[in-house]
Amino acid sequence: MTQNVGIVIVSHSPKVAEGAADMVRQMVGDSVPIAFAGGNPEGGIGTDVGAIMAAIDAAWSQAGVAILVDLGGAETNSEMAIEMMREDQRSRIVICNAPIVEGAVMAATEASGGSDLAKVKAAAEELMAL
Amino acid sequence: MKFTPENKTTELTASVLLTNEVGLHARPSVKLTQSAKRFRARLEVATAPDGPWVDAKSPVKIMRVKAAKGETLYFRASGADAFEALDALIDLVKRRFDEE
Amino acid sequence: MTPATQHALIAAMAETIIAHTDDLTALDLAIGDGDHGLNMRRGFEAVLADIDNLAGQPLPEALKSLGTTLVMKVGGASGPLYGTLFITLAKELPAEPTVTDAAAALDKAIAAVKARGKSEPGQKTMLDVLVPVQQALALGGGNLARRLPAVAEEAARATVPMHAIRGRASFLGARSVGHMDPGACSSAFLVAAACGVLEGACA
Numbered sequence: 005m006t007q008n009v010g011i012v013i014v015s016h017s018p019k020v021a022e023g024a025a026d027m028v029r030q031m032v033g034d035s036v037p038i039a040f041a042g043g044n045p046e047g048g049i050g051t052d053v054g055a056i057m058a059a060i061d062a063a064w065s066q067a068g069v070a071i072l073v074d075l076g077g078a079e080t081n082s083e084m085a086i087e088m089m090r091e092d093q094r095s096r097i098v099i100c101n102a103p104i105v106e107g108a109v110m111a112a113t114e115a116s117g118g119s120d121l122a123k124v125k126a127a128a129e130e131l132m133a134l
Numbered sequence: 135m136k137f138t139p140e141n142k143t144t145e146l147t148a149s150v151l152l153t154n155e156v157g158l159h160a161r162p163s164v165k166l167t168q169s170a171k172r173f174r175a176r177l178e179v180a181t182a183p184d185g186p187w188v189d190a191k192s193p194v195k196i197m198r199v200k201a202a203k204g205e206t207l208y209f210r211a212s213g214a215d216a217f218e219a220l221d222a223l224i225d226l227v228k229r230r231f232d233e234e
Numbered sequence: 235m236t237p238a239t240q241h242a243l244i245a246a247m248a249e250t251i252i253a254h255t256d257d258l259t260a261l262d263l264a265i266g267d268g269d270h271g272l273n274m275r276r277g278f279e280a281v282l283a284d285i286d287n288l289a290g291q292p293l294p295e296a297l298k299s300l301g302t303t304l305v306m307k308v309g310g311a312s313g314p315l316y317g318t319l320f321i322t323l324a325k326e327l328p329a330e331p332t333v334t335d336a337a338a339a340l341d342k343a344i345a346a347v348k349a350r351g352k353s354e355p356g357q358k359t360m361l362d363v364l365v366p367v368q369q370a371l372a373l374g375g376g377n378l379a380r381r382l383p384a385v386a387e388e389a390a391r392a393t394v395p396m397h398a399i400r401g402r403a404s405f406l407g408a409r410s411v412g413h414m415d416p417g418a419c420s421s422a423f424l425v426a427a428a429c430g431v432l433e434g435a436c437a
Contacts, residue, residue: 045309046309050310053313053317054306076311080351083314109193110193113167113193114167130192130194
């Protein structure tokens with residue numbers, strides 16, 4: 005059984021993160037592991053490295069994990085989270101340069117077809133190409 | 135639906151009317167690409183018989199087609215499982231993407 | 235470094251940040267989103283809560299734990315930036331560092347902070363304090379522990395006329411001019427606190 009790439013959504017807003025994950029699940033189905041992290045440790049607007057690490061673990065797949073972020077802080081904290089993951093996981097986690105909701109849908113769609121991590125990332129980033 | 139195999143390139147073509155309410159919107163686009171990805175064949179979609187053709191396995195490109203209800207989708211396929219692939223895609227569109 | 239010195243070092247840094255929470259808040263209200271003081275206090279309160287454990291570990295392990303705590307507790311952009319600083323220092327420093335070791339480790343840590351924040355000196359950030367401090371450390375000479383806090387303070391003041399192009403302050407553009415950068419200020423406090431304890435050790 006081949007495992008599909010997992011998708012992690014990291015937003016400054018807990019509601020955006022949860023809503024985006026919900027939307028991806030409804031549109032793409034359950035064949036792709038999806039997890040999300042939103043808000044700072046107090047539940048306010050922000051991001052939380054610990055929560056991002058937990059989300060990566062929750063969506064973990066042998067094929068790796070693609071992360072979608074909303075603003076700079078989410079990207080910085082996601083980079084930090086990746087560095088703090090286990091050595092064997094680090095090389096199989098990427099951050100996509102794509103809009104968070106649409107990118108998550110595209111990445112998950114690509115992942116649901118069994119594509120590898122590079123192709124999943126490229127599918128999300130295709131949104132940025134004119 | 136009619137298949138017109140062309141022996142020169144073994145390229146199959148087919149067309150089908152979009153009858154679902156929202157046309158080739160986000161969710162149907164996802165379903166179409168998911169379906170296309172199950173096949174090895176090269177699969178392309180257009181809204182006119184002579185193209186421009188877009189890769190049916192690219193969710194971004196399919197969403198940008200923005201075909202509406204009442205438009206005709208044209209498919210072309212080549213590869214070992216091209217026939218089965220076209221069959222599946224046409225069937226999905228005819229089932230209105232299982233929307234209703 | 236003795237456990238007692240290490241205890242004093244970590245306590246001084248944490249207590250300085252906690253004592254200056256309101257100052258950092260005021261600076262960040264002027265040009266950021268006003269949470270730098272509270273964020274830093276939360277991080278260093280967590281460090282203080284763990285201080286006995288930290289003081290008993292070899293210096294690199296202690297700095298790694300401290301950095302990890304800051305990453306997890308501070309939040310905002312400062313958590314990963316300060317976390318990266320301490321975690322990189324931990325990676326680069328030997329258990330008993332000389333001034334030369336400290337300068338080399340700080341150089342590596344600054345490079346990691348630059349990469350993490352995608353920023354360079356001159357952009358009104360903590361780097362504008364860390365870089366001059368590292369340069370003074372690399373030059374060496376006498377009374378370093380006494381001179382570095384002054385270098386740090388002067389460098390923090392030099393961020394007042396700078397125009398922010400990174401972080402939240404960058405949204406203000408020219409309106410960020412005229413205020414000290416909160417991150418530069420907290421860095422200067424940390425340098426002063428650390429040097430105050432080390433003055434006996436690395437004169």
